[in-house]
Amino acid sequence: GWILGYREAVSAHRSEVESVLNTIGEKYGFVQSWSMGSTPSNVIAYYAASYKIFKTLGDKYGGLEYYKRFFKIVKRMGSVNDDSSIITALGQAANNTIEVLEMFKKWGFTGVSSIEEIAVFMEKARKTVEDLSILLQPFKLIAQxxxxxxxxxxxxxxxxxxxxxxxGAVTIAANAPILCLITYGLAAFLIARLAYRRMVKPKPVKPELLFCPYCGARLPRGALYCPYCGQRVQY
Incomplete structure (x- = not known):
């Protein structure tokens, strides 16, 4: 921009971005909610935060050469579908994945880890679930x-x-014993309740007479004698 003669325009744009950044602070994690198919109402804040992130990384790790390394890594990775993979590629381009990851966490990004950390955790999860007793079904199956x-x-x-x-798998594995106790206890209670209901037969309910069997007159509710013929209708 400076070379092409747009010095004033670039300067004005940079001033605008810096002004927006002053209102945002140093928490840029909100850009995680920015998807390709939507345009947020305060889009300038998203642009400003993204600009700050990539400028900070570029200034720290080598400018354009840094991003050349980044795009080569992305191409080599084949699929970059989420924040963790992008941050991992940025970290590998900087030759310091841990430092870059910590920067993003400091900026307020959530649910992010390096690919290497995720791989280690997944192996831990697999081993934890594998070691569960077969008696802890169906929760072992769910964890698997x-x-x-x-x-x-x-x-x-x-x-x-x-x-x-x-x-989720690790959480279920860690709580499988208590979950089984609750599940089996509830099942035992329901079975016992059903068995009790089958054993205890309800008393038969005597049908209420609506009409006198002697004269055919309609009877008042709960009547023992017919008010018309005087005959006893209930015993």
Whole structure:
């Protein structure tokens, strides 16, 4: 912009961005909600935050050369479908994935981890579920399904989703004993209640007479004698 003679325009744009950034602070995690198919009402704030993130990384790790390395890594990865994979690529381009990841967490990004961390956690989840007793069904099976879903998501490049499934599997595995106690206890209670109901037969209800069997007159509710013929109708 400076070279092409747009110095004033670039300067004005930069001033506008800096002004917006002053109102935002240093928490840029809200850009995670920005999808390609939608335009937020305060789109300038999203642009400003994105600009600040990429400018900070570029200034710190080598400018255009840094982003050349980043795009080469993205191409090599094949699929970059979520924030964790993008941050991992940015970290690898900087030769310091941990530092870059911590920067994003400081900026307020949530649910992000490096691909390497996710892979380690998934292996931990798989081992944890595998070690569960067969007696802890059906929760062992549920945890195994979640591990399979995590692996499938990881292989497709949905790393944050893979981490979510793996976390779910670990949570279920950790609570499987108490969940089984609750489930089996509830099942035993329902079975006992059903058995009791079958054993205890309700007393037969005597049908209420609506008409006198002697004269055919309609009887008042609960009448023992017919008010018309005087005959006793209930005993």
């Amino acid at each position: 399904i979640l591990v399979s879903m995590a692996l499938e998501a990881y292989n497709k490049g949905y790393y944050s989703r893979a981490l979510l499934y793996a976390n």
